[in-house]
Amino acid sequence: MTTEPATTELPSTGRDSSAAPASAEGGRAVANGAEIRTDxxxxxxxxxxxxxxxxxxxxxxxxxxxxxxxxxxxxxxxxxxxxxxxxxxxxxxxxxxxxxxxxxxxxxxxxxxxxxxxxxxxxxxxxxxxxxxxxxxxxxxxxxxxxxxxxxx
CATH class of the missing domain: 2.60.120.10 (Jelly Rolls)
Structure with missing residues (x-):
């Protein structure tokens, strides 16, 4: 059984987060301009x-x-x-x-x-x-x- 990747709607652009790959380094991730910090x-x-x-x-x-x-x-x-x-x-x-x-x-x-x-x-x-x-x-x-x-x- 296969599943589609989860997507998250970004209110500012109307684009979903699966549209562009996220880059990640040292507790940081960036996708479509949204930056996530986990450090x-x-x-x-x-x-x-x-x-x-x-x-x-x-x-x-x-x-x-x-x-x-x-x-x-x-x-x-x-x-x-x-x-x-x-x-x-x-x-x-x-x-x-x-x-x-x-x-x-x-x-x-x-x-x-x-x-x-x-x-x-x-x-x-x-x-x-x-x-x-x-x-x-x-x-x-x-x-x-x-x-x-x-x-x-």
Whole structure:
């Protein structure tokens, strides 16, 4: 029994992904202008952090993008800080999510002022502001991401 190759409609062109072969190298694939990255997360150093942070989007991907996305699951981080107070040259948006509303809580210190977030929630840390967060509670499947609005960590 033979099967036809699967096709995926690309909204921007109306062409299917089987029309042109994809090229792939080191976690990257390109077909009909769509680029796929599978070399994630990339663990990169961030000032003030105790260990390299997992980045899912970096400024050097896709020919250069104006944002970076780091973070991941936080269930195992309850009561364990991942960074000392630190600053970034760009704004950062914390993005806290969990399977159920209220399933995750973090304490965020921004320039000496405490903010307790309960999922789902977003918080913008202005560029240059000293900040850090501590996970207070996190049900399985809870995540906290930092969206850096620029290429400077």
């Amino acid at each position: 994630i997360p990339q663990f990169l150093p961030v000032a003030g952090h105790h260990a390299p942070a997992p980045f899912y989007l970096t400024a050097d991907m896709f020919g250069g993008v104006p944002v970076e996305l780091a973070g991941g699951p936080i269930t195992h981080l309850v009561g364990k800080p991942v960074a000392d107070p630190h600053r970034h040259a760009v704004d950062e948006i914390y993005f806290l999510v969990s399977p159920n509303p209220g399933g995750a809580r973090i304490d965020v210190l921004v320039d000496g002022e405490r903010h307790e977030l309960t999922s789902p929630a977003l918080l913008r840390v202005p560029a240059g502001a000293e900040h850090r967060f501590l996970t207070l509670e996190a049900e399985p499947g809870s995540y906290c991401f930092g969206l850096l609005l620029g290429s400077e960590r």
